Amino acid sequence: MEIKTIAFPLHSDKRGALVAVEQLKDIPFEIKRIYYIYAVQPGDQRGFHAHKTLDQVLVCVNGSCKVLLDDGKEKRLIILDKPYEGLSVPRHIWHEMYDFSPDAVLLVMASDLYCEDDYLRNYNQFLTFVNGK
Numbered sequence: 001m002e003i004k005t006i007a008f009p010l011h012s013d014k015r016g017a018l019v020a021v022e023q024l025k026d027i028p029f030e031i032k033r034i035y036y037i038y039a040v041q042p043g044d045q046r047g048f049h050a051h052k053t054l055d056q057v058l059v060c061v062n063g064s065c066k067v068l069l070d071d072g073k074e075k076r077l078i079i080l081d082k083p084y085e086g087l088s089v090p091r092h093i094w095h096e097m098y099d100f101s102p103d104a105v106l107l108v109m110a111s112d113l114y115c116e117d118d119y120l121r122n123y124n125q126f127l128t129f130v131n132g133k
């Protein structure tokens, strides 16, 4: 499985750092929604689903977390700990997020609005979906 990370333009100077992210340039889709996850309690896990049509890019804008990506054949573990690095999580990839640092803020840019029907929340359902396609 190919892991695609995206280096966002970083503008650092003596006043601090600024990261700019533009749709269709830094992100391979039009951004229709952003959401962010924070205040995850130690030991808690998030995700545990895949999407039928949604593409996403994750960036841990503060702190760190781990992301497990699974295409149904292969699993890869990625540590997100750079506010200027995005991780592409395209459709049909099962993803699990865990080991959030107490200060972690995980920002997600998504290609569409929230739609519960787009979720594959059961792992066996996910395997059937990806193996049948």
Ligand code: TYD
Binding pocket: 033, 035, 037, 045, 046, 047, 048, 114
């Ligand atoms: P959930 O899918 O459980 O989050 P995670 O992927 O981190 O495990 O979503 C938590 C709740 O938030 C659930 O009730 C659905 C809701 N939600 C929205 O209303 N809009 C959104 O864009 C997202 C991602 C979730």
